[in-house]
Amino acid sequence: MSAQYEVVIGLEVHAELKTDTKIFCSCPTEFGGEENTHVCPVCLGLPGVLPVLNKKVLEYAVRAGLALNCEIASFSKFDRKNYFYPDLPKAYQISQYDLPICKKGYLEIEVNGRKKTIGITRVHMEEDAGKLVHGGATIATSRYSLVDYNRTGVPLIEIVSEPDMRSAEEARAYMEKLKAILEYTGVSDVRMEQGSLRCDANISLRPMGAKEFGTKTEIKNLNSFRALQKAIEYEIERQRDILEEGGKIIQETRSWDEGKGVTVSLRSKEEAHDYRYFPDPDLVPVVIDPQWVQEIRDSLPELPDAKRERLVQEMGLSEYDAGIITGSRALADFFDQVVAEYNEPKTVANWIMGEFLRLLNANNLEVAESKVKPRSLAALLKAQAEGTISGKMAKTVFEEMFETGKEPETIIKEKGMVQISDEGALAAVVEKVIAANPQSVEDYKAGKEKAIGFLVGQVMKETKGQANPGLVNKLLKDKLG
């Protein structure tokens, strides 16, 4: 990034709400299912039908808004966004235009140790559209296309940020924090790969110190953190090159080509739609009782920032560790549950951030998909603390737990991994190792503490790792002196 330009980034994020039924009818929102089976006259927009708002959608939108520090509108309404597309059965989308349910919120991010507040302009409710299934490989080469309306009417919230981000890292941090908050509040599955969390990024450059925004481009449908960061980085470079050559940025919509690592133009603003928004006359305005908002506020769980604070203050974790553990509710809950059974937060944190996350990432799994239950990890750590197994054994046991879901006790028994804690049995090995390593014995006696570690290692090797290291240490020190 050249010094003379400042980057301005704003994000529009769509999150699918985790309700059982659709926003204006009682069809299931369940993902998948045979095409056009989760539909009814209402979500198909057949002639004469009318929408009726699902109150759970309203509750979830308010819940998300509160978690994002928003003001909740006491009076809100739905509007129609009119455009023609085969996957949009009424040829308009029911959305919210000038009176969204939530506005003026914010969330906090941290990049390279620096905290920053990012404003949230608004959160509004809307319905999702259907999905086109093309007869050929691409839309251009297809002789026909079919439409699956299962998704039609699935409730979404759109969260629009202020243009407060100044780098791809900040945008990514914002998205990660947003994802965590939506997950904590339980309003969304936040599965980016299934499309339940989608992001559009608005990017522009302006000369350092300038007040006015430069011309922006919008990158549509970024569906992973990686894509978000790479696409923004690419777009910043592209715009800077144009500006430095004296060119002008065209306001347009672009998409991210993951394979080629470039953004490509979708359509320019000249072709953009006039959506002709107007209040939907089929839906009465949404009037909200402040008492109800208070009830929702009272029911909010501990949010990531508060939880991180608690892990640092009360459990003595480092800011960094606490940040990672509270980055997802599933991980934080996992941590809490292990600690509830084995109250050594630092050890638990080390295990979670080390072995657990390593194996999850290597296998591309979510916390919820892990076969290891918190209680089992606690049992393993206890076994290690009690000296039943060594730290090294514990790692081997954990790998098997992760793979098979077996309890640690079972694995230890099956593998005969019980630690040798019998002084008599170890004494002979210790003698043997002392005899075989005179130089290390000399070193130790000359005051080189490190030498004892080597000798412990040799004993462990002799016993195939089953010796109790603490005991070996003690026996060696006794013998030597």
Add this chain to the structure above:
Amino acid sequence: MDLYKKTAHELSSLLQKREVSSEELTRSVLDRINKVEEKVKAFVTVTGEQALEQAREIDEKRARGEAMSPLAGIPMAMKDNICTKGVTTTCASKILYNFVPPYNATVTEKLLEAGTILLGKCNMDEFAMGSSNENSGFFPTRNPHDLSAVPGGSSGGAAAAVAADEAVFTLGSDTGGSIRQPAAFCGVVGLKPTYGYVPRYGLIAYASSLDQIGPLTKDITDCALVLNVIAGHDPKDSTSAPVEVPDFTRYLVDDVKGLKIGIPKEYMGEGIDPRIAAYLKQAAAKLEELGAVCEEVSLPHTEYALPAYYIIASAEASSNLARYDGVRYGLRVEAEDVISMFCKTRSQGFGEEVKRRIMLGTYALSSGYYDAYYLKALKVRTLIKRDFDQAFLKYDCLLTPTSPTTAFKFGEKVNDPLAMYLSDVCTIPINLAGVPGLSLPFGTVEGLPVGIQFIGKPFGEGTLLRVGYALEQNTDLTKPKAQMEGVI
């Protein structure tokens, strides 16, 4: 015994006394349809076989002694924009020529539950846009009083069917006068209820914030009986009012003593046929004679109602009708790509008037024009509502002509849309305000019926039925039917 000529309440007592069966009655009306339909053309679909089967079921239920609603066994018909499960519902449009809804409108459901017999679906101006029935995508309906005159619109088929005794009653829909103006032209009773009183679920929308379903009947008593069945809250319609519905027959009392009736001067001026104005004064005199007080009142924003209506209704219509794109049902005109398919389907499927209003509405909502047209129209709407609120502080109801003229001849206004729009000038403000309006036949001019309109407070349908009933009881002018003999 010409059963088909009788009112629902007359037939109801015959059915209850088992003097006739519903099957006999249904046959009588179907025979009447066979006889006169060629001239009147009130129906787009007649479901004779199904009707007879339904009638036999009702007769069996009655024979078993099951509890029956007062309308059980009565043959009726519905405007073809009200959805009927398994029966084609076309809005008289080529674009929906083959649409068979897999669901019933709430009113259909309620009427079938009450045991009424569905005879078929009535012709209309396409998507309820029009004042003469000349905009039907299929064929025009004719006025049973004069076959060279229009039956009015857009519920022209529904009004003509009742006038010609092709149904004992019908349901129409009223967006800017579409029940009341054809009721006036055809000499029947037509009621547009308070917005939200009758569920709209299953009514194919023209302009959602104005549309309301209501009955077309042979007299006021029938109107009360039908309203009893169709009014009430519907959880499927979020705009439906969560209010208790009274038994409307208790308003059928021959007494208007002490009732204060306002006559808005704006509805009595230029453009109103003086012979209609004279009938209106006669009606007022009769009501005063019966103990009511009639006074002139002013609704100052009346002149802005027509333009505001055409902006709001067209804006909503442009959006409501966007779903007819050939993708899922109805007409599809094949083309090389999807955009051309949309365009060709809509070009060939919609008629002139519908296209005119879609374009007007699209323009009014487009960015840069929204404030000047749509927003301004909403403000006018508020002023018009306020006029009525003011008037109802003092008056129990208002009395106006239903239409400035009697039924006009075919082709007379078809090439002049603005002149056509003026025929709804007395009915439109009522839809903008959301209040109820009742059209009652009152005399004839040159053999064509005249309608007078009573306008009520929100949910003041009872008062409208009460004044209508009092007039029915005290003058023959409310029965223009005899004039029809010999025409069909």
